[in-house]
Amino acid sequence: xxxxxxxxxxxxxxxxxxxxxxxxxxxxxxxxxxxxxxxxxxxxxxxxxxxxxxxxxxxxxxxxxxxxxxxxxxxxxxxxxxxxxxxxxxxxxxxxxxxxxxxxxxxxxxxxxxxxxxxxxxxxxxxxxxxxxxxxxxxxxxxxxxxxxxxxxxxxxxxxxxxxxxxxxxxxxxxxxxxxxxxxxxxxxxxxxxxxxxxxxxxxxxxxxxxxxxxxxxxxxxxxxxxxxxxxxxxxxxxxxxxxxxxxxxxxxxxxxxxxxxxxxxxxxxx
DNA sequence: CCCCAGTCCTGCGGGC
DNA sequence: TGCCCGCAGGACTGGG
Numbered sequence: 479x480x481x482x483x484x485x486x487x488x489x490x491x492x493x494x495x496x497x498x499x500x501x502x503x504x505x506x507x508x509x510x511x512x513x514x515x516x517x518x519x520x521x522x523x524x525x526x527x528x529x530x531x532x533x534x535x536x537x538x539x540x541x542x543x544x545x546x547x548x549x550x551x552x553x554x555x556x557x558x559x560x561x562x563x564x565x566x567x568x569x570x571x572x573x574x575x576x577x578x579x580x581x582x583x584x585x586x587x588x589x590x591x592x593x594x595x596x597x598x599x600x601x602x603x604x605x606x607x608x609x610x611x612x613x614x615x616x617x618x619x620x621x622x623x624x625x626x627x628x629x630x631x632x633x634x635x636x637x638x639x640x641x642x643x644x645x646x647x648x649x650x651x652x653x654x655x656x657x658x659x660x661x662x663x664x665x666x667x668x669x670x671x672x673x674x675x676x677x678x679x680x681x682x683x684x685x686x687x688x689x690x691x692x693x694x695x696x697x698x699x700x701x702x703x704x705x706x707x708x709x710x711x712x713x714x715x716x717x718x719x720x721x722x723x724x725x726x727x728x729x730x731x732x733x734x735x736x737x738x739x740x741x742x743x744x745x746x747x748x749x
Numbered sequence: 750c751c752c753c754a755g756t757c758c759t760g761c762g763g764g765c
Numbered sequence: 766t767g768c769c770c771g772c773a774g775g776a777c778t779g780g781g
Contacts, residue, residue, distance in 0.1 A: 503758065531775080548775045550759085563759090586758045587775065628751075637776080646774050693774070695761065715774095737754075739773085 479553045480528045481686075482701025486555055487579055490570035492521050492537065498564035498580070505565050506589040514592050517541060523570070530607055530641035535568075542598060543568075544591045545581060551588030555701045558582045566590055584697060611642035612682055616675045623663045623671060630666065630674075631659035632736045643678070646691060646715045649741045651681045653714045653724070658747045659733070659740045684711060691715075714741035722746060 495514050521537040535543040558564055566581040609618055622639050633639055634648040652659050655677035657670050690706035692698045713723050718732040728745035
């Protein structure tokens, strides 16, 4: 999302922020739109970056929009899949052009907040968010995994332990690392931790390169409304009963951990 | 500390 | 065909 919108948006000036009228229940936007308008009009977009699973748009005032897309939210520069779920529009001008950026969200679980620097530090600081999954060192994996006896799949979803891994990629990472998702985090062996470290980078970087996973509902799109293609590389996610692509010896199994689906190979992840 | 269920929403696919 | 149910890329809260 960030790579898609950055070149078009960075450096432009904010002309206005508008709620899109749609019949569905409104998403969470903080503070009120009036305050956002007052605080941001005329500010320049200094930089756009990713913070774990959030998109951050930093303004020249020092305030930042923090967008949390959750399951079905998207940042779009072009026509949405369904205009009924457009939630917020940023109108921008500069370089002799006008353009809009939209937040689109079908389920409406996503959020948009405008935060000051100090609010950022408390709301998104180390007490709420661990190190980014792509920046975790092996030593950090070791020390952080040692601190909890939870099942490793469940621990990977704890954003305070490591930030940026979601349910789909947790299954993919553990399969590539050949780690049993029900293994206790603090009982992982050094070689397993090394594989976890390497597999996390491998899976997430590939997923980014292929612009994410567009699942069966077709929702996820990049900034230009194009589908991602990493779903074609899924090893286990949503592949229950298919033969494991690694060992070819057992069908992928689906279990539920912490009320969420986990997919794994009972053969190569339980040796 | 950890676990679990419930909550916020909308849509889809399966079973009957 | 149509209805009901469970489930879905997430995160937070309250009770035990």
